[in-house]
Amino acid sequence: MEPETREEPEARDEPEAGDEQSCTVYGLYDQDLTHKTILVGDSGVGKTSLLVQFDQGKFIPGSFSATVGIGFTNKVVTVGEVKVKLQIWDTAGQERFRSVTHAYYRDAHALLLLYDITNKSSFDNIRAWLTEIHEYAQSDAVIMLLGNKADMSSGRVIKREDGERLAREYGVIFMETSAKTGVNVDLAFMTAAKELIGRCLELPKEPKFQINDIIEQKPQKSGCCGFT
Numbered sequence: 001m002e003p004e005t006r007e008e009p010e011a012r013d014e015p016e017a018g019d020e021q022s023c024t025v026y027g028l029y030d031q032d033l034t035h036k037t038i039l040v041g042d043s044g045v046g047k048t049s050l051l052v053q054f055d056q057g058k059f060i061p062g063s064f065s066a067t068v069g070i071g072f073t074n075k076v077v078t079v080g081e082v083k084v085k086l087q088i089w090d091t092a093g094q095e096r097f098r099s100v101t102h103a104y105y106r107d108a109h110a111l112l113l114l115y116d117i118t119n120k121s122s123f124d125n126i127r128a129w130l131t132e133i134h135e136y137a138q139s140d141a142v143i144m145l146l147g148n149k150a151d152m153s154s155g156r157v158i159k160r161e162d163g164e165r166l167a168r169e170y171g172v173i174f175m176e177t178s179a180k181t182g183v184n185v186d187l188a189f190m191t192a193a194k195e196l197i198g199r200c201l202e203l204p205k206e207p208k209f210q211i212n213d214i215i216e217q218k219p220q221k222s223g224c225c226g227f228t
């Protein structure tokens with residue numbers, strides 16, 4: 001049965017023309033960076049919930065209603081001494097919106113690709129998602145694979161090692177997250193931000209996160225992103 005639909009999350013701040021630029025440097029350690037991050041993955045894996053948990057620190061339980069189209073949220077984070085504005089796009093996972101969301105891949109600096117650890121088909125579809133990402137996204141975009149709903153240990157059908165193996169095969173960063181408990185949610189977005197900053201700016205080797213969490217796996221990619 002097709003899930004009922006819901007309105008896309010309310011945008012708090014319209015994207016500006018200047019947002020096309022990923023690295024706007026006003027001065028050493030007075031940088032203002034804007035990075036576009038896009039959430040993708042099958043319908044129901046928890047993209048909207050992950051964003052709500054990151055943005056508002058809460059989880060809204062209840063019946064599932066699918067995202068229609070695409071919406072975005074701006075969130076400023078601090079990594080080391082650098083402030084970054086993350087413009088996070090929440091896409092609809094349903095197949096019928098796929099052509100709409102493809103258009104957003106091109107401008108994304110980071111893509112967070114989710115599957116649900118309790119849903120085998122959402123994991124089986126990851127290869128197809130990665131193929132689409134490689135087709136439509138920038139070649140130097142940061143890609144993270146997130147196994148969401150990690151709190152549902154009794155319903156787990158995808159082992160953590162399977163997620164790790166797949167991520168290794170594609171050379172992408174991997175974590176398990178829970179939009180419900182918040183485990184690794186900040187860390188996932190902060191890791192993407194840190195990776196993007198590392199590609200844009202010269203930073204101290206070990207910038208300190210503003211959150212108390214443990215890095216599950218260090219980013220495997222490094223080097224220049226080629227942003228202008």
Ligand SMILES: Nc1nc2c(ncn2[C@@H]2O[C@H](COP(=O)(O)OP(=O)(O)OP(=O)(O)O)[C@@H](O)[C@H]2O)c(=O)[nH]1
Nearest residue numbers: 043044045046047048049066067093149178179180
């Ligand atoms: N237990 C648990 N439930 C979750 C978690 N994340 C999401 N859910 C639930 O899973 C269902 C789908 O979550 P959504 O965030 O709407 O999924 P989505 O990926 O945005 O779905 P689309 O908008 O259709 O693409 C909802 O009922 C959520 O409450 C999680 O980490 N743990």
